[in-house]
Amino acid sequence: MIHADKEKYRDILENSVEYLEQHGFENIKADTEGYETPKSFAKKGSDIxxxxxxxxxxxxxxxxxxxxxxxxxxxxxxxxxxxxNTLSTIKSRPFRLITTRGHYKFTSEMLDDINLNNKKLIKI
Known part of the structure; x- marks a missing residue:
């Protein structure tokens, strides 16, 4: 999700973290309270x-x-x-998308638009 939607969907982010914990993931870093923030990547020459x-x-x-x-x-x-996706490919690390009910169609259409339709979604 983009930064502007972080506050609006904080509960979904927290549910996703709980889901990952239940499925054996450790050292979780998430952009929410109580967790360390993941490393950010900055675009050279801009503030993105x-x-x-x-x-x-x-x-x-x-x-x-x-x-x-x-x-x-x-x-x-x-x-x-x-x-x-490019970063994860370069570093040989998996990249997955998490989505919830009501957002499946939006997600699959977006993935088709950018030719990432081989991605399996985690549906919570």
Missing amino acids: TITPDIVAEKEGRKHYFDISLKSEKPKLLKSKWLFL
């Missing part, structure tokens, strides 16, 4: 920063997670996903 919603480890491997929810700025969300 990208922060994954959740970074967690399982079996010694770091995983990147982003929460997919309907947004007023889909272009910004698409560029964030493309960046995180």
Whole structure:
């Protein structure tokens, strides 16, 4: 999710963190209270920063997670996903999207638009 939606969907972020904890993920970093904030990546020459919603480890491997929810700025969300997908590919780390009921169609259409339709969604 983009930074503008963080407050609006804080409960979904917290539910996602609980889901990951229940499925064996450790050292969870999330952009919410009570957790360390994941590392941000800044674009050179501008003030744009990208922060994954959740970074967690399982079996010694770091995983990147982003929460997919309907947004007023889909272009910004698409560029964030493309960046995180590229980063995860370069570093050989999995990147997954988490979505909830009511947001499945939006998410699948967005993934089709940017040719990431091979991504499996975590549906909470």
